[in-house]
Amino acid sequence: MRGFELVHPASLGEAIKLLDTDDPTVRPFSGGTALMLMMKAGVFQPSRLVDLGGIEPEHAAVEATGDGGLKLGAMATLAQVERSADVMRVAPVIPRAMKRLANVRVRNVARIGGNLAHGDPHMDLPPVLSSLGGEVAVTGPAGERRIAIESLFSGYYETVLSQGELIRQVILPPQRGWASAYMKCTTRSADDWPALGVAVSLKLTDGAVQDSRIMVSAATEKLTRLAAAEAALEGAQPGEAAFARAADAAATEAETIDDARGSAEYKTELLRVYVKRALAEAVRNGAVQ
Amino acid sequence: MNVMRPMPAGQVGRSVPRLEAREKVTGRADYVHNLVVPGMLYTKVFRSTVPHGRIVSIDTSAAEAVEGVYRVVTGEDIRKVVPEPYYGPAFHDQPVLALDKVRHVGEPVAVVLAEDPYVAAEAVQLITAEYEELEPVFDEVEAVTSRAVVHEVLKPAGTFPDLKHLVGRRDTNVALDYQLRRGDVDAAFAAADRVFEHEFRTQQTMHTPLEPMVSLAIPGHESLTIHTASQSPSFVRIEIARLLGWPENRVRVVVPHLGGGFGAKLYIKLEALVACLALLVRRPVKLSLTMEEQFYTISKHASTFRIRSSVKDGKITGRRCEVFWNGGAYADIGPRVTQKSGFTAPGPYDIDNVSIDSYALYTNRPPAGALRGFGIPQLVWAYESHTDLIARELEIDPVEFRRNNILREGREQATGTAMKDAAIEAVLEDIVARMDWSKPFDRGTGPLRRGRGIAIGFKASISPTTSVAIVNVYGDGSSSLYLSTVDMGQGSDTAMAQIVGETLGIETENVKVIHPDTDVTPYDMATLGSRSTFHMGNAVKLAAQHARDQLDALARSLGLPPGTNYGPKDLFKKKYGMQAGNIVGVGSYIPDYKSPDPATGLSDNVTPFWMIGGTGVEIEVDTETGHVRILRMVNAVDCGRPLNPKIVETQLSGAALMQLGFTLFENMEYDNGQVTNASFADYKIPGIHDLPARIENDIVEAEQKSGPYGAKGVGESATFGVSPAIANAIHDAVGVRLTEMPLTPEAVFRAIRAQKG
């Protein structure tokens, strides 16, 4: 019977060395909640798993930065992020989203890095973190680089990470003055994978929308930033009329896809409704002080 | 009984906590999944990838070459143990492993046996098969006339007189054509004020017991023991003995706890396969399915129901029902669903002229069988949607319209059997009262619109069936109950022990229930169709009475006066001079029954009892997205006198929530016969967040006079009304009618859009 090798490096550097091969059956393993399902279903058969559990503890740190932003170590569990006082203060939209992300058992083991690296467009954190302007610090054999989360995904279950590259940290810029919301919509059971996820962030200055980030996930092949919707909002007074214009722009520009959760056509209509609702909710939530 | 009892009666009607609860929550309960025996081989099944085809060749060589593989077995090998390896409760149509043809994707074609389950799993992936593909048929209505024929010849099992006329019938997918004729429907239609006709459809769904099917067979000296998660141990023994040509006493079937059944674990599932394999290799053989494989093993019938009714002066005067049941590739118990549920297709209404045609169809989907309600939820979905539509058209309040037409006590149901102990009106009125139906109702604002709906249904108990029970009183006065009813989570152990407790005057908690073991426990037809409380309950009561009578006789023979304060323990001691001996009480029960006339479907005694259930809901529809939220759900049933009110309540909420999943989103989706969502990641069942905001479960005041202590079955009754109540409420809220399940947000959204034009 074919087995596989499970290795436990003690440092990030060592992990990168162990991953430095062209062989796609050599993969990092953080919480394992996504990987094990793929292995059980037979869609992924590893030759070597590199367990990141033993690398330097700093990679699991969750902390506020001096300028009003956040740093989330890739090995931080979702539960750790959910319960962090710093996260609650700087980006309350994250703990709110966590409440409906999987369940307590999964959140206790799944890691931020694994959630982003998996490339599944149904995940909740990619839209949330990208709407907050988040970036990932990525380390690999060729050194370190930064990638905006909105550009991390290249397709359905695909990322721009190359073999051997590891997400080390998530960096969120200062959130002062930004109001955010995340809404997901399921069409079967309440705990189903979403048919649609919409994350919005607005910067309101003198009663007008100065800047915005609007992200759609799940209904599209990959996480997508809705530039036309954002343009429709620029300089507008927040309110029903402006939100409806943004929603229509979103519905026109997003390339939704068919699946068991709904037709592309229906998801476009859901998107139109949910962009409006998410914008209104962001305003209700108010800007981070 | 004259012998004084240590405590007064009062065991029945008490919410005794479930006897096995502690064992289960502390992880001590035994399940077949945990059973390992020395020398055991694990099995992994190689399954068909085509929906319909002739097997050209099977290549097992690569699998056989894998280190650790003990043996690879195909259908032809099975013939060495059983020359005619076809099984089934109604038709002998299902091969142990595919022979000549495959009839659905996922059909077992070959198996790998290995000491290590992972070796078996890996080797099975190396098996290949070549098929000459045949045209498949998937839809139940198309199957009636399709060129594709699933079984060339029909092979009814011969045990059912009403299937005799089907013997040898060729080139048809109609496995059973049941009919009922009462009065003159055409005349009623001709004389009516209005005639209404609709078609309703339901989708195929799955039972999803959290414990997937599992069986383990151990060969012995001219004998075989099968440990299996089965709802029908007696049937398994009889059918395996028939296949092997052995007497029943050489086959032993043992059933511990089950992790849910819901009808999935009835008749033969894995037992014939492990039995043949164990005899072939002379070693214990175990097969544990994965959740994914269950989707290819058994399911709930998809259906199409065409219903046409005539109304005159607000009364339904005639009804024609045509029901098509999608039975999949093997009949399983489908023909029974077609007939035993089919005759209630006109609903709980007093209609003089009725015509029913109910067809069991073979198709190239995974087989369909019994699932909590035995076809009734599919029927109620149609007739209660239809009832509401008629009321709307006639501008009569839907409750009022039901009152005008309801089938009252003493009136004849379509078969000609008079309704007895059937609280249909009480169930309807209970829901109406709870929902304050006559009061104004908040219809919502903005995009959120509210509506409410009611639906009621009924079911006849499958008949005639037998149950036998044994009560053994030991030398110290303690006692055990031996029965083959399977407690798969419904609480039957507790309820049956309560009957013993009540009859013998002892505490329920002190009655030990011996789980099914056909070497030890007596015959029972099966744990299905809510039949156990009534049938086995009566047998248990008779067995306990028999024991009690013998204790009385013992007391008399010892010269003790009536009303003696000698307990059973003292009687034994007095008789034997020491703690010794025992008294065995036996009870056997079969109700009276008259089988329906084959031509008309009529009988004046078609069932020993009726189950009644209804549901009312208040819902909110998000008109912008089509989402439906259940604000309130009221379920009411007639279950006679509840033996254990708490267990009844959990049966009601469990049944209603299960049906809620089938109503709103559960759906086996297909791509050319392949189930594309065969896993819990993609086939969603209700979770805690899908519960109605408020749920009320009511037991109406009633008594089943022929039942044990006035009780009857209740495991399915709360499924009946759920689907049409919700569809009726959606119609009430937003003015659109859905006629096909599931009622997904997208379906609601599209209907709203279509209505707006």
Ligand SMILES: Cc1cc2nc3c(=O)[nH]c(=O)nc-3n(C[C@H](O)[C@H](O)[C@H](O)COP(=O)(O)OP(=O)(O)OC[C@H]3O[C@@H](n4cnc5c(N)ncnc54)[C@H](O)[C@@H]3O)c2cc1C
């Ligand atoms: C029952 C259940 C329900 C769920 N529900 C939700 C939900 O509602 N919303 C939601 O968003 N998610 C949900 N998930 C998914 C869950 O969030 C992901 O499985 C989890 O976040 C993945 O993290 P992990 O640490 O377990 O990743 P792993 O399984 O360890 O890894 C996932 C992938 O990322 C790679 N990887 C891991 N760490 C790194 C790294 N640091 N750098 C580069 N690559 C890396 C691995 O090689 C693998 O390819 C659910 C999962 C389950 C099992």
